[in-house]
Amino acid sequence: MMGGVDKVCSLEVLKDEECLSVFAQHALGTDNFDAYPNLKEIGKKIVKRCKGLPLAAKTLGGLLCGKLNCPAWEHILNSEIWELKETESNILPALRLSYHYLPSYLKPCFVYCALFPKDHVFEKKQLVLLWMASGVLQQQSIEAGHQYFNELVSRAFLQQSSRTESRFVMHDLIHDLAQFVAGESCFNREHMFEVDKKSKVNYEKVRHLSYSRDWYDISKKFEVLNVMKCLRTFIPVGSRGSCSLSNTVVHDWLPKLRCLRALSLEHYNIKKLPDSIGDLIHLKYLNLSRTLIESLPESVGFLLQLQTLLLFNCWTILKLPVTIGNLVYLHHLDIEGTSSLKEMPSEIGNLKNLLTLSKLIVGKENRLMKLSNLKNFLQLKGKLSILNLENLLNGQDAMEADLKNIDGLDELHLEWTSDSGNTRNKTSEEMQILKWLKPHSNLKSLTIVSYGGQEFPSWIGDPIFSHLSCLELRDCKRCTLLPSLGLSPVLKKLIIEGMEGIEVVGPEFYCNGTFSSLENLVFRNMLNWKEWISPTRNGGEFPRLGHLKIENCPKLTRQLPSQLSSLVNLVISGCPELRCSSTTSLVSLRNLYIRDCNAILLKSMIDLTSLSQLSIENISEMSCLPMCFTQFLTALENLEIEGCKELTCLEMNNFGEPSLNTLISTWTGF
Structure with a gap:
């Protein structure tokens, strides 16, 4: 918390016992030495x-992690590096020591981060791919890169960002260490202009360059490239949106950097690459994500050494070059978010070393x-x-694809083109195709969109998929039966949307089981759904369900399940005929949103004793909040009411006083 100068909080170093606890946590996995x-x-x-410096304790603890013998610890204690004066490099001796004793395979990976x-x-993943392109991995594989990354995290050389768990940063002092070790090989500048003749930097020795993007990056900013003849990495960084880059840089200067291994032009308004890009024969990493590129030159x-080609969110790209089939060492082809890309050349089938292929567009023609x-x-x-998938004429291609043998897939998205005009008449063929598209049992997430069959094959919902935690079924308008999902062992999220042929959700949905792991359930745009029938009178089919949404189901009349004791968030919208069972238990519900x-x-609705947030919008035939409803709202803190034109008052108790006495805020718009 930042305040005025009279409220400055001075951070002290840790006391010895506290520092020892931090050290032990990273060295021994516990905060004491009892064992x-x-x-x-x-x-x-x-x-x-x-x-008393926690960073020093963390890095030294990580250095000794797994080394449980006295000689190893004494070797660190008696190292001569402790005697070096900090003023010689402005680097803490503890950090220099941690780097000195890093395994040899981790040192170049760490030093590269000075970029x-x-x-x-x-x-x-981004950093690992750059490591691979730059040749700093002792073992050139994505698995080795992830292992090295995790080791640097465990040794506190890298740490999770406070903003999100999936991103990482370097502590400032660790970054100083990396730059000290890297010397002039790694160079980063916030504002890079022409060569500074007074600078002590020998630009000819720079191998890896990063710089901060500006809205308009003019050619003058990059005159330094004329000196960096042996540059291997060219990476713009920063969180700016779409920026402009001088054509002189793209078409004249970059193609002359013949030693480049990694090139990124991400976030630039580039529509075309020069043919001379093919002269960068050592290039292994090319990132054109979020550019306005329309096509790639043949x-x-x-670029026969290319390992990574990133076209993520290039929504203007129309086609891929036929010559892409020459890139036999390509491992990662990311074309997710390329909404204008409607076809892919058959030559992509030559890329047998692919580890990442975010999208495959099935074509009709042989090319x-x-x-x-x-x-x-x-x-x-x-x-x-x-x-x-509608381009498949029969199940033969699906059978030959042999999806069940691709055991590394985590997420699978299967989509037919939307059948708004009812032009497709291949129901039986599509059923056969989906049957043959059965994936490996390691799958964690499955999405099926616009499937035209009347029912789903038996493999969907099969307990053999013991890792499947997320399932989405969208716009499968001809289906009249939902798959049997009650026995899915780890299914946590289920979204069912646009299934216009479904009228009843009944016993076949449960398959004599309970959704034992389901936490999030969504029904949306089920225009002909009328009944939700539980297989037993006692309910309890959703013991862990915490989030339930039912949206735009205008014909649904039958009641919600009677036992929803774990439900925390409930959204019901566009369901004018729906009601709850008189025995529906909502004792854990905290947030309720009801509309239309x-x-x-x-x-x-009863037992709403935990409800703290209530939003009501466009509720018909309601002049007052019913007492049978409000009497349970003993924990309500926030109430929003909008568009309830017939509402004239809030419910009162028997003494003529407001019964909602726990409210912190009320907002009404009726």
Whole structure:
């Protein structure tokens, strides 16, 4: 908390015992030495040299993690590096020591991080791909890169960003250490202009360059590139939106950097790359994400060393070059968010080393990508979207794709083009196709969009998918039955949307089981859904359900399940006929939002003793909040009412006083 000068909080160093606890946590995995009394005295002496600095204690603790013998600890305690004067490099001796004893395979990975400016936030996968392109990994594999990254995190050289768990930063003092070790090889500048003749930097020695983007990056800013003849990395950084880059830089200067391994032009308003991009024959990483690129030159096929091609959110790109099939060492092709890309060349089937293929667009013509090409991509990992499945004439291609043998996929998205005109008449064929598209049982997330069959194959909901935690079924308008999902062992999130053929959700949905792990359930745009029937009188089919949304289901009349004792958030919108069971238990509900419904729904809700947030909008036939409803609102703090034109008053208790006496805020707009 920042205040005036009279309220400055001066941060002191840690006391010895506190510092020892931090050290032990990182060295031993516990905050004390009870299980390792033989190491305690040595640990105390090491911690004394940390001078109460928690970062020093963390890095030294990480250095000794897993080393539970006295000689290893004494070796660190007696190192000559402690005797070096801090003023010689302005680096804490404890940090220099931690780097000195890093395994040899981690040192170049850590030093490479000096490329980025202080406080730069980076994604784990992004950094690993740059490591691979720059050749700093001792083992050239994505798995080794992730292992090295995790080791640097465990040793406190990298740490999670406070903003999000999936991103990481370097502590300022650790960054100083990286820059000290990197010397002139890694260079980053916030404002990079022409060569400064007074600068002590030898630009010819710079190998890795990053700089902060400006809204308009003019050519003068990059005159320094004429000196950096051996540059291997060119990376713009910063959180600015779409920026402009001088054509002189793109078309004249960058193609002359023949030693480049990693090139990023992300976030620039670039519409075209020069043919001379093919001259960068050592390039292994090319990031064009969030640019306005419309197509790639055929000369991209000359980049035979390319491992990573990122076109994420290039929504203007129309096609991929046929020569992309030459890139046999390509591991990562990210074309997610390329909404204008409607076809893919069949030559992509040559890329048998692909680990990432975010999207596959099925084509009809021989020159276009076929679904059967998937049989060449057995190493795929992560997420895969398969689009335009209506182009399959029969199940033969789906059978040859052999999805069940791609065991590295976590997320699978299967989509047919929307059938708004009812032009498709291949119900039986689509049922057969989806049957053959059964993935490996390792799958964690599955989405099916605009499937035209009348029912789903039995593999959807099969308990063999013991890792499937998220399932979405959207706009499958011809389906008349939902798949049997009650036995899915770890299903946590279920979204069912636009299933216009469904009239009853009944026993077949539960399959004599309970949704034992389900936490989030959404029904949306179910225009003909009338009944939700529980298989038993006692309910209890959703023991862990915490979030429930029912939106735009105008014909739904039958009641909600009777046992929703774990429900915390409930949204009901566009359901004018819906009511709750008189026995529906909502004892854990904290947030309730009701819109475009009938007042009878409120009257049927009981046990709302935990409700703290209530929003009511466009409720018909309601002149007062019903007493049978408000009597349970003993914990209500915030109430919002809008568009309830017939409402004239809030409910009163028997003494003529407001019964909602726990309210902190009330907002009405009726």
